[in-house]
Amino acid sequence: MSDLGHDVVADSTTAAATDEELLARLAAGLDEAALSQLYDRYQGVMYGLAMRITNDAALAQDAVQEAFTGVWRNATRYEQSRSSARTWLLSITHHRAIDIVRRRRPAAPLPEVDEVHEALTAPDVWPEVARAADAAAVRNAVAALPDAQREAIELAYFGGLTQTEIAARVQIPLGTVKSRVRLGLAALRRALEEPMLEEPA
Amino acid sequence: MTHDEALELSGLYVLDALTPDEREAVDAHLRACTLEHAEFAELGGVTPALATLAVPMAAPSELKARVLDAYRSDMGAPQPAWPAPAAQPRMRPAPVSQVPAHAATWRMPTWAGWATAVAAVLILAVVGVWAVGQGNQADQANRRAQQLAQAVAAMAAPGSQVAILHGSGTAQGARGFAAFPQSGGGFVVLTDLPAAPSGMTYQGWYIVGGKASSAGVMDVGPDGELIGSGMQPMAGTDIVAFTLEPTGGSNQPTSAPIITGNLATSS
Numbered sequence: 001m002s003d004l005g006h007d008v009v010a011d012s013t014t015a016a017a018t019d020e021e022l023l024a025r026l027a028a029g030l031d032e033a034a035l036s037q038l039y040d041r042y043q044g045v046m047y048g049l050a051m052r053i054t055n056d057a058a059l060a061q062d063a064v065q066e067a068f069t070g071v072w073r074n075a076t077r078y079e080q081s082r083s084s085a086r087t088w089l090l091s092i093t094h095h096r097a098i099d100i101v102r103r104r105r106p107a108a109p110l111p112e113v114d115e116v117h118e119a120l121t122a123p124d125v126w127p128e129v130a131r132a133a134d135a136a137a138v139r140n141a142v143a144a145l146p147d148a149q150r151e152a153i154e155l156a157y158f159g160g161l162t163q164t165e166i167a168a169r170v171q172i173p174l175g176t177v178k179s180r181v182r183l184g185l186a187a188l189r190r191a192l193e194e195p196m197l198e199e200p201a
Numbered sequence: 202m203t204h205d206e207a208l209e210l211s212g213l214y215v216l217d218a219l220t221p222d223e224r225e226a227v228d229a230h231l232r233a234c235t236l237e238h239a240e241f242a243e244l245g246g247v248t249p250a251l252a253t254l255a256v257p258m259a260a261p262s263e264l265k266a267r268v269l270d271a272y273r274s275d276m277g278a279p280q281p282a283w284p285a286p287a288a289q290p291r292m293r294p295a296p297v298s299q300v301p302a303h304a305a306t307w308r309m310p311t312w313a314g315w316a317t318a319v320a321a322v323l324i325l326a327v328v329g330v331w332a333v334g335q336g337n338q339a340d341q342a343n344r345r346a347q348q349l350a351q352a353v354a355a356m357a358a359p360g361s362q363v364a365i366l367h368g369s370g371t372a373q374g375a376r377g378f379a380a381f382p383q384s385g386g387g388f389v390v391l392t393d394l395p396a397a398p399s400g401m402t403y404q405g406w407y408i409v410g411g412k413a414s415s416a417g418v419m420d421v422g423p424d425g426e427l428i429g430s431g432m433q434p435m436a437g438t439d440i441v442a443f444t445l446e447p448t449g450g451s452n453q454p455t456s457a458p459i460i461t462g463n464l465a466t467s468s
Binding site: 030032035036039040043044045046047048049051053057060061064065068069072073084086087090091093094095098135138139141142153156157158160161162163164166175177178179181182183184185186188189192 | 210211215218219220223244246247248249250252254259260261264265269271273275431
């Protein structure tokens, strides 16, 4: 965020605080009210994502709780991530849920050291879509992918499988897993960008 | 890892589908390589959309209390959690009628000995139960044990304000203490506390001249223990009390206190 020319400061006491303001308050120190508001705003999408990945209410709750722990412990790092708060919260939730799923499959735990996945919190190159993403549009775009690409992406993102595990599950070479995921994500990106470009009157 | 090898892993990387070793290899490449890696950010930008495929679901209502409780525990003692009341001089001792001026000197060892024993039991119970769980729970147990140690240290520190807490009514049998060191960041520790009835929560109060100010709502752990940290009493607090309030807490007590203790300054 540029700090040039911002002489108008949002008054957080009168207007509802933005997500980014709430994260800044968490970064500044103990602020239970800020956490409470963030929780109320995001518990639904975070819990839904965690349930989709863990398929277990208790594990999903653990994932959401761990995700919030990651949020308050890393709030000072949030600004560096340059992504929207929603993207950041969901990527942490995803990481924690995948980690929990993998802990139950001892083969490939995620590293504990990094709460925040660098690439997932990389510049939000696509904030319009990330924020306004219509679930139906995303579902259509995913449905339009070749089956093999969709399967690989879903096994990775929702199944928590590593590339090696996907290769074993689908019985394809590692190189094929890599290319399917890469091509599938690139196609999704193109498909989801199109409506934004056309923008009918 | 070559540049091309790293790029081949871009999709799997942004989906969290690499092992720790694999990911570290990619990270190392990204740190060292000066070539273009925009593909990582481009593909990473798709993952927020994938997250929308998961249908939002309301989390169970108790999860919020759990998250906030974990927050308080995690943020607890190491930092000056609550801003000290402005221009608060020294907290005054409890009224003479309740605690004789000399009482603090002779009662102090008793308090310390009693509370140390309670804390030791609590630490064993908490660690014993939670150590069998996952690493996350062991972390929580460690934090709890640290908090208890800090609470006992706070109580034993010269000049701390201390209240020995006793339960009555539905909380008959509950015991504990509140300790507010001069350095700020006070604690309350209660044990043998029954779980709050459904829809209710324990809420602490600072009583100043018969008027109550909230000390916050607090959750009872699985073993009937309650540990609050980062607490800062109102200036002039005579009594620390707890009531049962509707979930979320109240602005003023809506029921009679079931746990109380007089606050006195130790020497």
